[in-house]
Amino acid sequence: MTLDLTKIVSELRRAVALAVAHAQSGADEFVDLLRRFDDTEVLQRVEEARTSWLLAVALGRYFARYGVPEFHPVNYSCVATDGSIVASDRHGPLHYAIVNIGYCVLEYGPHPRARLGAEPTVLWKDEDLWITDGARRIPVTGAALAARRAVMELETSLRLCGDVQSPVAVLQDGTLIPWGLEGQTGPVVAWALERFATVLQEYRQRKIPVAGVISYPGSRDVVNVLRVAACDYPQLGRTVDCDDCLARVQRGERHQACRIVPDVTDRWLFGRFEGIQLSPGERSACYRSRSTILRQLPEEDQIVFFYLHTGSEIARVEMPLWIAADHRLLEAIHGIIWDQCCRARGYPLALQEAHEQAVVHREERLQIEALVDQLFADAGLIQERSAKERSKRVRFA
């Protein structure tokens, strides 16, 4: 045993007690804040606010709720993809990455049909493994590789939509916002966004609605809007400015007015807070994300989101703006995701099956390594592994 739990339990107990106290403090003021919430005024504040947090910009009223749409999908198609990455070991003899895109196509109606499978792609050529920036070469790993996988998932789904009955919705596992690219260097962002923007554009041109479903989301974009709403700077004739406020709080010059907003996620707000909480099947309003990475996409392809009670949790559903702007498509996405969640206990069935197809088990990863070694051996080369890699395999005691 390398971690002695008895040595940390008391500290963890104190941390939990503090978190609970913080969540419960200011409850009355928080209720009052929601009662006084003025959408127009808050939107104005949000537009002008200088915050380090992400803020949700509502496309309608912030706390509007929408029930399961009257368009109740019975005959529809759902295409879902999910990808797994097997990256070669840096200590291994060959550099490559394998992207396994699992897919699930479900067609409901008079002639129900299903297609499940996976398409593996080996990335091994220079142009697959390196981003060239003049004389500099940047390896396609981490966030760049994840972005490449996301694009491959979208491309595969688009291809699978070719021969399915309408209406169709494409579902992706996780966010459609390429968060991983924030903080990356310019060449990496440009390389990744080029293909991402192209595939999103194709969805728009073919009018195929696509959505990313995030289970158990940790985002706080709407809660952060409540912080802006609670801010007392506007009463003092100033715009909301968090950096300035925090600096003054640290100097002991003022009290932080937004402390009445509990330290919770949007999931908690829409799942637990009376008056705001969603019922099964209901969705929240649509919100635009203010992620800076999205500003590099055309406006109609920028990502908006809503929260949905899937029957077992509050999920976040993301889609390009052009879908949210089309009432019929928005209702189709809402209805189809709800129907899919009903079929699989709170998480879209098509995504669940796509994930099952994509998974690469540990034994298969070992088989890939063995296959590479074998191929080298067939060519008369016995590959040496690094001492560190050997130590991991042998694990001397």
Place this chain on the structure above:
Amino acid sequence: MCALHKSRRIGEVVETSTVQFAVECDELDVVPELGSFVRVGGTGVDAIYGIVAYAETTAVDPGRRVVRRGSAQLQDRALYEANPELRFVLRSLFLAVAMAYEHSGNLMFLVPPFPPPLHYSVEVVPESDVGRLTDGCAYFALLFDFTGPVPAEQLLAAHLYYVYRKRGQDWDWLERAAKEIARLSKRDYERSLRVLGTLEAVLQRELDR
């Protein structure tokens, strides 16, 4: 190698050994009857014959638990139509006991010299072939000693009932079979009773109809 009939294919071998082979069915829940004959091509032989000794339908991935999908409004066949992915995530398997093989036109009631190869097609033995497979009853010993999920007495009773029908309600054959069972279990009268008693109850119900 015996040219097996494509249209009679029911599945393919996914586990194999000298004494038994597991078969994954092409269609979900389309499983041959317990106690019926199946055959598969073999290595160095024309065909290997087996008797279906057990069947099951489970999730393809053993790590996935099968959960309820239906309701009062959605049941049985309609449930499968509403969930077309089920035929991909579930699978039907059966186990066959190898009991004979055919080589150069000769039927040998022995376990095959080699197990049937993995992924080879398995087909249901047509009714017209049941007669020559069951002219003798010596192969009952293999079933009698077989240890599987289905008790050997139940398996034998199912097999006798199947052959009796495929041979056109052949009472003479059934009498011979009963004598062979009695001979095999002469030191265990209770066991003999369990096989013949089960069979008798089934046949009595059929006669009553």
